[in-house]
Amino acid sequence: MSSNILSPQEILKIAIEVEENGKKLYETLEGKAKDEEVKKVWKFLKEQEEEHRKV
Known part of the structure; x- marks a missing residue:
């Protein structure tokens, strides 16, 4: 079984990508x-x- 839990680093990376995409x-x-x-x-x-x- 694999875990679907994201690490804090992965969450931060996703959040930054969302902000960058919004800006674009x-x-x-x-x-x-x-x-x-x-x-x-x-x-x-x-x-x-x-x-x-x-x-």
Whole structure:
């Protein structure tokens, strides 16, 4: 039987990947947005992901 329990290091790695993927998504959406207010929202969310990654 194999264990499905993740180590703390594996959990941290997954969490970092989630933050990086979120940042990439918001960056892409920001670049595609035509409306300046929408761009600001995507930029804000992208910056939040950057801050989460630093933690």
